[in-house]
Amino acid sequence: MKKRILYFIQALLNSYAILFFSQNSVLGALLVVVSFFNPVAGLAGLVCVCGTLLIVNQLSYQRENIQAGLYSFNTLLIGIGIGSFYHVNAAFCVWLAVACIFTLILTVVLTSWLGKYGLPVLTVPFVLGFWMILLAASSYAEIGLLPKQSYLLNELSAGQVIEPHILFASFNNVQLPYYIKLFFRAISALFFQDSVVAGLVMSVGLFVHSRISFSLLVLGFAVACAFNAWLGIYPEGIGHYHLGVNFMMVALAIGGFFLIPSLYSYLWAIISVPVAFLLVGAFTKMLSVYSLPALSLPFCVLTILLLYFFILRTGAGKLQLTPLQHYSPETNLYLYLNNKDRLRNLQYLKLNLPFLGSWTVSQGYNGDITHQGGWAQALDFVIQDEDDKTYQESGTRPEHFYCFNKPVLACADGIVEAVVDYVEDNEIGTINLQQNWGNTVIIKHLTGVYSKVSHLRQYSIKVKAGEFVKQGDFLGLCGNSGRSPEPHLHFQIQTLPYIGSKTLPYPFAYYLKQQTD
Amino acid sequence: MKKRILYFIQALLNSYAILFFSQNSVLGALLVVVSFFNPVAGLAGLVCVCGTLLIVNQLSYQRENIQAGLYSFNTLLIGIGIGSFYHVNAAFCVWLAVACIFTLILTVVLTSWLGKYGLPVLTVPFVLGFWMILLAASSYAEIGLLPKQSYLLNELSAGQVIEPHILFASFNNVQLPYYIKLFFRAISALFFQDSVVAGLVMSVGLFVHSRISFSLLVLGFAVACAFNAWLGIYPEGIGHYHLGVNFMMVALAIGGFFLIPSLYSYLWAIISVPVAFLLVGAFTKMLSVYSLPALSLPFCVLTILLLYFFILRTGAGKLQLTPLQHYSPETNLYLYLNNKDRLRNLQYLKLNLPFLGSWTVSQGYNGDITHQGGWAQALDFVIQDEDDKTYQESGTRPEHFYCFNKPVLACADGIVEAVVDYVEDNEIGTINLQQNWGNTVIIKHLTGVYSKVSHLRQYSIKVKAGEFVKQGDFLGLCGNSGRSPEPHLHFQIQTLPYIGSKTLPYPFAYYLKQQTD
Amino acid sequence: MKKRILYFIQALLNSYAILFFSQNSVLGALLVVVSFFNPVAGLAGLVCVCGTLLIVNQLSYQRENIQAGLYSFNTLLIGIGIGSFYHVNAAFCVWLAVACIFTLILTVVLTSWLGKYGLPVLTVPFVLGFWMILLAASSYAEIGLLPKQSYLLNELSAGQVIEPHILFASFNNVQLPYYIKLFFRAISALFFQDSVVAGLVMSVGLFVHSRISFSLLVLGFAVACAFNAWLGIYPEGIGHYHLGVNFMMVALAIGGFFLIPSLYSYLWAIISVPVAFLLVGAFTKMLSVYSLPALSLPFCVLTILLLYFFILRTGAGKLQLTPLQHYSPETNLYLYLNNKDRLRNLQYLKLNLPFLGSWTVSQGYNGDITHQGGWAQALDFVIQDEDDKTYQESGTRPEHFYCFNKPVLACADGIVEAVVDYVEDNEIGTINLQQNWGNTVIIKHLTGVYSKVSHLRQYSIKVKAGEFVKQGDFLGLCGNSGRSPEPHLHFQIQTLPYIGSKTLPYPFAYYLKQQTD
Incomplete structure (x- = not known):
């Protein structure tokens, strides 16, 4: 029983931490707290995560995936999204449940389908599920959902930055330079917030978890702001949502998570930012026809395409894909360098484990x-x-x-x-x-x-x-x-061919060690 | 020769019957008759089915699929659709042929592609093919097609129920309660009709074919009407088209065809109705941009996603997917229970056939x-x-x-x-x-x-x-x-290991018996 | 070093020639020249091809594909497209690079994904990449790109033929019948040109390369014009762009490249033209919502679907898919007939090569x-x-x-x-x-x-x-x-079973001979 509760809590925290490509429980717990800065949204997110975990356990999906939070982080975002933009009433609960089930179905289906190609699903199910709610709410004469007054959704749909007049005043009245405030606001956008304090708390958690990840967020932020300043794309500055969710996240994903961190991975992180501008603009324009926001779709599409682009090379060269994901750029880098060193003398004989699966x-x-x-x-x-x-x-x-x-x-x-x-x-x-x-x-x-x-x-x-x-x-x-x-x-x-021969210590070259806590 | 004609007639009837997930010839024949309630539409549908069967025979596709009507039921719907909405002239014939060929190509391609994942194609090719005709007709200055006055297409595109003033008066002037009339009208929507009598005839055929199927249509009808009444989504009641083609069909597909009928399959049939509301609303809204109707797409998307969602479970639990499709909920259920019983004592040794394919x-x-x-x-x-x-x-x-x-x-x-x-x-x-x-x-x-x-x-x-x-x-x-x-x-x-040993009667656990008639 | 330069030049010329399904260096060189009839567009195209070749070499993709120009012809079109429609400035260079990288990523990803099904990618990456630029340019307040005055883009987006008033007067003031001028203008549309002279030069190259290809272009032209004249779809005549890029190209692809040329392949080439009308109309209408042109998408979609439709047959019958692509209808036909003849007596024993890959x-x-x-x-x-x-x-x-x-x-x-x-x-x-x-x-x-x-x-x-x-x-x-x-x-x-037995001359039935020059 205690094991089951621990397993459940770990799955819960991972559902939050994996938003920053981490499995760090401290970061997960911090993100739970931050999500409750908007209490309704935080609660709706938590309910969706718990519901999702119950359903996938009941229907017996892969335990490893459940524990890593892979099935529940998209429904978490659906909960936070609906909680952020709609008032609570009976219809709210119904549509939250419907959207959560539909997003879960999409998550399972897409995780399997993209997984066949070695690709991640990222937040694609959330984007699709949230669009369905937005469309249905504006389609029917009456669906029962009451939209909150939200400048963010208008801004996202219009594709232009609208300066908020009265926004979380208490949270953002901090005396800090414009760009530093923008940085923290951008980080908080992951939870549909616009709060310096929330971004600060999340940054601390992230910094503790991984300095490489943090540096990549800063890099993505800087490149995006510089590129925008040069071409004057957004004359009034990039909106904090796209900055955080698309430009900074793509730099993080490419620069340090799916690739082994290196000079070359950072270079591709830089290249990916202007391409993200192309996609953010194009998707925003296309979706404006339906009055839909692009949300994090540019990040998802670009990251998935780039990953497959790298996977399809016939040789790795200087740009190494992460062979076994340890959910931490530092660990990935350490194990990559360590293995290179450890196995340098074993070039003729690299041992695999003599079985399949997890023993x-x-x-x-x-x-x-x-x-x-x-x-x-x-x-x-x-x-x-x-x-x-x-x-x-x-x-x-x-x-x-x-x-x-x-x-x-x-x-x-x-x-x-x-x-x-x-x-x-x-x-x-x-x-x-x-x-x-x-x-x-x-x-x-x-x-x-x-x-x-x-x-x-x-x-x-x-x-x-x-x-x-x-x-x-x-x-x-x-x-x-x-x-x-x-x-x-x-x-x-x-060292000898006989059945009773004595043993020789020899390392395995490729295996994945599972954390036990 | 007689064999060939029988094969052709069976393929023809199956193309109709499979619309209700059946291979029942009586149901098929009844549906042919009903399709001729609108003579032009009925004839156009029949011509498309015959043309399709000739082409796929000529190009030598899989005989089993041809005979089951799998390649021809989408072109049947295309024929009925074009026949229902356009006047007959020379251009009508040209575009009917073009749409039929294009839909057939889509059917073959999608049947194979979705089939790789164990998924059905449902009416996706029809929806895509019919959209092409609607779009092309409104795109060019002149395409030659003359649209009929049809309130149905307007209603579908607008996403709102428009009460028809003069509709098939003779068919619908029956003295029956509102909901019972609505139920039969909804059934007839499959053929783009709005007729109590047509729905009644189809219901009789369906009831004879399968009581489980009929009960699921009633269940889908009741849940959809109740859900709508509660939230007031369509204040004037659900349109008979979406009711029949989306809400009731999804209940039928999930509750009794792709899953072995059980309390749990009925539960999921109920759950799928509100999710279908989400999709009907969202798709209608998106497609209104192009003045296109959603047709049966919500049903297709939801059924295919749900099926893949269930397929991807690691264990079956209480919700059993139909292992071998016998095109009848009753037969599927009987064989499932029977096999469970018959093979109960054979837990250590379940025999497969010692070959591949059909012998x-x-x-x-x-x-x-x-x-x-x-x-x-x-x-x-x-x-x-x-x-x-x-x-x-x-x-x-x-x-x-x-x-x-x-x-x-x-x-x-x-x-x-x-x-x-x-x-x-x-x-x-x-x-x-x-x-x-x-x-x-x-x-x-x-x-x-x-x-x-x-x-x-x-x-x-x-x-x-x-x-x-x-x-x-x-x-x-x-x-x-x-x-x-x-x-x-x-x-x-x-029972003995020798070449001349005597035999022991022992059943095969898994095989599919082919009907011979 | 000399080898590397030759390899690079061959890859370069192939990137041009493959637009007409050829690997003929003379045709390739002619196309390079023609592309410079619009100097900015020609240069932008050339830069994109060279950049692409450098990147794919650096990232070590399949050499055979690089040499055949498979990764670079889509970026060539992107370069020509952006060069044709935008003025040169700093932003032009940035967005050209961004679009080129994005299109390359799409090319690699789609080439692999469609390749799994034995299907070609055609110009799908170009269409998607170019849409992104068009969308982004109209999405942001300011992106830095200055559109040229171009009637072509307006015409494409509107879906109607707008008669150009002042267009390449010197090129088109040739004294020729209307339909012959239209034919050459249609051919030149591949490079976004509208020039009788360019079309004439390209036609000569194409005629030298393959008479079958040329005849199919004429066939596609004639069928499209006749069909249009009959139904009066475009009352003022088909625009030269769709004529060249969609109607004529689909006839070429189906009639002589992906199928072995025969009476039946020509028949399907004819059938495919009316279906292409359906798609051109439908796609134009859908995309008009986003003010996007359909470009060559109808050609791509129809060709890919038809190919897969033919691949999925269980037997070849009279319509033979090209088993090994020699990039020339004549060679494909010759080898097919030759093999049929050469191997007629070897029906019991057709030898494969005793290894995989290229030796x-x-x-x-x-x-x-x-x-x-x-x-x-x-x-x-x-x-x-x-x-x-x-x-x-x-x-x-x-x-x-x-x-x-x-x-x-x-x-x-x-x-x-x-x-x-x-x-x-x-x-x-x-x-x-x-x-x-x-x-x-x-x-x-x-x-x-x-x-x-x-x-x-x-x-x-x-x-x-x-x-x-x-x-x-x-x-x-x-x-x-x-x-x-x-x-x-x-x-x-x-002829004998012994290790030292004497040899018997015997042909291989299936192999692909690589050109060495």
Whole structure:
């Protein structure tokens, strides 16, 4: 139960933090607080997030995505948007629920569809869902929604900056230079606010989370203001909404999140700002026909197109896409440089994990049970559920264990040196000390570098000695043969081709470590 | 020839019946009759359907799709639409043909593209094709089309209900309560009619076809009217067109066709109605810019999105998608419950068919020729064409037979027990009584449950004894070895691992039976 | 260096020639000249092409696509378009660069996405990119772009023909019949020109390149004019822009480029013209809401839809899609007929190349080194880079050679007759005269027709004698065993199943020959 609550809270905070491409709980909590600067909007957003999390849990979507907040940050924005622009009444609740469901459907569908191409959905579902509400509200004679007096929506639809006369006076009456106030106001635009204080609080959270992210927001801000000043596009200055939501966000996404931060990623962050001007202008003009605001669509379209543009290159060159997303530019950069350094001497042999999906190390190097002495540098892998259990049902048969029958793969290219595949799988609780390693495949990768996977399922091995295998080739199925009280996969690197050979410490080149807290 | 005419008539009737997600010929025939209540529209629709069927036959698209009417129901609607709104002249014929070809192209393209995601195309091609005609007619100074006086198109484009003054007086002067008349008028909207009598006739056909479908139309009607009454969205009542084509159809599609009917499917049918209101309003508003009606687009978009939303769940839970479409809610429900019951004791071993595509049983259990005595529970499979022939050309060589060289698959997981692959394939007309079973694979699935496939092609078998195979793995090619006068596949389940073992009756878990009439 | 310049020039000329579906350098050069009839537009176009080529080279996209001009013809049009409609100033340069980058991104993304379905991108990126500029220019109070006085853009946006009063008088004051002048003006519309002389020059280039293409342009012209005359759609005659860019181009694309030219392809070219009228009208009407011209979008949409419509047929029938594009209707037709004739007697055995991708024959039939006497009909294959080198780095290890470790495939269905896989790979520079053929696979296809691949990598062979293989099945990896001083693949057809058998001349059925100049 406690686990479930923690899981729910983490999903909740991530739904907020991911708006700045983060999974930082402190930043998430700060954003929750800031969203309540406009109490109705904050509450509507929170309700939408909670409702969304309940629905996606009930309908059993991917847990990893739910926990990362991937299904709920668009409905959060829908809640904040509707809460910001409409008065609360019975119809408000109905249409909030309808818009939330429709946006959730769009989120799931687009996340899957764009995901096939390795692309993110960003805030596209929010934009589409919010348009539906705006259109429906102006379409019918009577829908029950009462619009608030909001200069922001008018400004967005008109595409021109209208200087607000009476806006959050208490929040913005701070004695600061114009551009600094504008910067903080722009940051607060993410929540449809126009508040120096809100932007300040969000900036602090963001600065704590990542200095690189913060620097990119400043860069995007500066380039946009300079470009506007040069060409005089907005004579009265860029509106804080487009500044924050489109120009600064695109710099952040391209410069530090989807690309490994570097001089070149910053260069593309700069290039993307004038292109964003093109799209903001064009989309605003097109949508003015429907009296709709462009919202964050220019940012979404440009970021998705640029990403796919980079993905389609045949080589990476100096511009590296983030291979595994750690939701922090610093961590991404650190791991990229670290891996480059760590694996510099392993150019001929970079190991992949010998399985698919997410597994847990049940016994590591120098383990308590069997990984000792000359055999200490080995890893035992199992699959666990959220309660750290390795099985479902009673756990009295191998079939009950999550890892049983899962494919075992070649960790790198090589020639199969030895295969044992006739050892019977043990019943749960018994072990076979005569045939200690059970069914095993040994692959020669280089002279003096052999990998061994053990305890495979009887007769499941599809390769034979002398055969050439490529990285990722199917070897056999995870089983419960040999000295194995329950199904698990034993993996080790060794210097000799024999079944009982001693172990060699050797790093994996590519894997994603999951945070446990 | 008679077969061809039957095939054509079936395709024709299905093009009508599928508008209500049915393949019922009686319903189809009734709908043909109703379409002629507006003679010009009915004729234009019929001409479009016949033309479409000729073209797709000529260009050799998938026969199953042609027969189900999947390529022709959108052009049917185009014909009815153009026939309803324009006067007949030379230009009428030209543009009818052009619109029909364009809609057909869209139908084929979208059917394939959405089909990749397991999604239906619904009436999207009709909507797009009809828009093109409406736009072109108002774009050029002169296109030759003469619009009829039609309040319906005005009403649709304006998005407001305009009470018709003189409408099909004879049809609608029936003494019935308002809501009952509205219900039948809404049903008739599918054919751009506004007629109590037409709706009544269609309802009778639908009621005969499926009580579940009818109950869902009533449910959609009631929820839409209640929701409208509560919020007062359309102060003068919902127009019969949107009511029938969008609100009621979405309830039918979600509640009983794409989902197995259940309390939960009805719940989602109810939820989908308010969401449909959102889309009808939003689309009407957007399209009013172009003076275009939303037609059935809200229904299409919502149904397709909801379906993909459900497909993307990782588990089915209480909401079951229809696994194999039998075009009848009752049949879908019956087969779902029946299979659940029938296969309850087979949780460890659910058999798939040992091949791909559509085959025919040439000799079943207790067959006349060889499936007798202890060997009676066996099945012989061949591939037949529309004339029930098993071969093309002269049929004097194994290569002439449709099933020859087709892949044979493992019907379930297991360990290969025995393989024979050296028996030569017979010439046509001769049989090999020395090696009765020819090339054979026997797989052990459970203790006492073995499957055997026989008469495979010489040297085509890719598995070896002792090897583990997964369900659907390639075993070898269908051949003509052993006691086989012509190529066919022999399949049986047996309790012992030997080549001559006796048979065990055992059901297949998943397959689609084709209607033969 | 010289190679690089040639490569660049070829890519440049192809970017122009491909506008008429050609790779003819003379046509390309003529088009460059014609583009400079409007000097600013010509220069802007040239700058965009050069910039695009630099960027895609820098970011390492597919070389074949770069060389064919596939990434640069859309930015060429953007340059010509912006150069034709705006005055040159500082802002002009900025927005030209921004539009060029955005169009390039769209080109890469759409080329890949449509390519997954086997579809071309045509000028869709240009249309979208140009719309963005038009929209942005009219959206902002001030963007810095000064529009030229252009009747063309007004005409396009209005959808009506406005007779120009003062247009390129010197170019059009030619004494020719109205329709002939209109034909040449229509051809020149591709570059946003309205000039009889330009059209004449382009027509000459096109006529030299392909008489079929020219005839299709005439056909499209005639059908469009006749259809318009009949229905009186444009009472004052079709505008030269739509005539050239939409009606004539669609006839060219369908009648002779994407389909093998035939009576049926010409028939579909004729059918496509009225459908294009539907789309031109509909799109013009829709886009008039945004004051945007339809440009070449009707052509793009119709061609892409029709192509996919044809691709989705289950059989080719009388309408053949171009299987391998040679960028010339005549060549496509010749090769299609030639192959049909050449391979008529090979109906049971049509050979594919035994590898993937693009390889070079290093020693052909009757070669200088080893392909002599009874063993003369053999082919040695290697992979070369643009400098004709077969290796990278120092070339002192087999791994340095491009072809090493590449998969070797079965050229046709058959039964594996013999396998040798134990011969060690040679170090570079040494050869193994004891085991002349190295690791080898021999496949029996028909009685008296065996294929042999030799010099494979040790232990890489995945098939065994007696096994049935399908065309394209993986046999092993290219290696350096036997009489092989450097890694290469030896391929031959022979009449006997033995390793040293003599060769039989036999053609490949399907391959694409690359032009070398």
